[in-house]
Amino acid sequence: MPELPEVEILVRHLAPLIRSQRIRAVLVNRPKVVGPTPVPEFQRALRGATFERVSRRGKYLLFTFCPRRRSGRRVLVGHLGMAGRMYLLPATAPLPKHTAVVLELGRNRFVFEDTRYFGRLTLDTGGVDRLGPEPISDGFTQGNFARALARSGQAIKVRLLDQSLVAGIGNIYASEALFRARISPRLPARRLKPEQIRRLWQAIRATLAEAIRWGSTVALNYSGAGERDGLFYFGRDPDAPDFYEERLRVYDRAGQPCRNCGTPIRRLVQAARSTFYCPKCQV
DNA sequence: CACCATGTTCCTTG
DNA sequence: CCAAGGAACATGGT
Numbered sequence: 001m002p003e004l005p006e007v008e009i010l011v012r013h014l015a016p017l018i019r020s021q022r023i024r025a026v027l028v029n030r031p032k033v034v035g036p037t038p039v040p041e042f043q044r045a046l047r048g049a050t051f052e053r054v055s056r057r058g059k060y061l062l063f064t065f066c067p068r069r070r071s072g073r074r075v076l077v078g079h080l081g082m083a084g085r086m087y088l089l090p091a092t093a094p095l096p097k098h099t100a101v102v103l104e105l106g107r108n109r110f111v112f113e114d115t116r117y118f119g120r121l122t123l124d125t126g127g128v129d130r131l132g133p134e135p136i137s138d139g140f141t142q143g144n145f146a147r148a149l150a151r152s153g154q155a156i157k158v159r160l161l162d163q164s165l166v167a168g169i170g171n172i173y174a175s176e177a178l179f180r181a182r183i184s185p186r187l188p189a190r191r192l193k194p195e196q197i198r199r200l201w202q203a204i205r206a207t208l209a210e211a212i213r214w215g216s217t218v219a220l221n222y223s224g225a226g227e228r229d230g231l232f233y234f235g236r237d238p239d240a241p242d243f244y245e246e247r248l249r250v251y252d253r254a255g256q257p258c259r260n261c262g263t264p265i266r267r268l269v270q271a272a273r274s275t276f277y278c279p280k281c282q283v
Numbered sequence: 284c285a286c287c288a289t290g291t292t293c294c295t296t297g
Numbered sequence: 298c299c300a301a302g303g304a305a306c307a308t309g310g311t
Contacts, residue, residue, distance in 0.1 A: 059289095059290080082289055115307080116307050118308095120291095154301070163290095170289055170290070171289065172289060272302080272304085273288095274288085
């Protein structure tokens with residue numbers, strides 16, 4: 001599901017719901033997702049702790065909490081992987097099939113559900129430490145971006161997925177940003193001209209910001225039995241069956257007309273992942 | 284059955 | 298040592 005915009009929307013959604021909530025019990029159904037933190041350590045650290053803030057770094061969620069007794073604060077790191085979801089559920093509601101972790105909050109439960117168990121909810125901050133700059137921040141400069149690209153002969157689409165180059169872009173927004181910048185996904189990174197780098201830098205920020213804005217306007221439903229399409233960019237409004245298409249310009253649109261020129265969008269495989277692009281608009 | 288899927292990490296190859 | 302490619306992880310949808 002989740003790239004930077006989706007995680008940002010989720011963080012904004014969760015922040016007021018869990019602030020000041022005390023964790024009364026910690027249930028770990030899938031030890032793998034809290035790893036490499038050992039389950040007993042995970043439970044000991046969180047039991048009795050109180051949530052303080054939620055923020056985002058790249059595709060990671062950062063939950064700041066106050067431990068039960070010791071002073072200071074600590075951080076719980078979340079990552080949704082491919083299909084993870086985090087949401088509050090009434091304590092009386094049944095837990096979903098692929099529940100990985102549950103934090104009992106009293107009236108509600110904080111549920112981490114992940115059908116594929118690729119996600120994480122852990123005390124280990126290793127992944128976060130390796131991230132590059134936030135794309136929508138002063139830390140992401142055209143100069144740094146240009147220097148990083150100059151060192152690589154890898155296709156630009158594949159480079160954009162490297163979280164140490166810039167944090168938060170995934171397979172969907174990599175294609176979308178390149179379309180917006182009118183750059184071929186196959187172009188080797190070091191072959192981008194300064195003008196293209198400038199356009200791509202701008203397109204990344206605009207694409208992500210637009211997705212966040214869009215997500216902010218959509219009614220969210222992260223949980224709920226039978227609501228398997230709750231994440232907003234795969235969500236569907238029953239009254240507008242094609243609104244998903246209106247939002248993404250190239251992703252998953254192979255064979256459909258480019259919104260600029262009408263040429264059929266093409267799919268290609270790079271680093272074992274699908275890329276979508278317009279062969280006419282993107283050079 | 285075959286192939287596809289929003290992500291990351293580890294292993295191999297050059 | 299580094300860059301690049303591919304498999305693995307686990308499950309579900311089409």
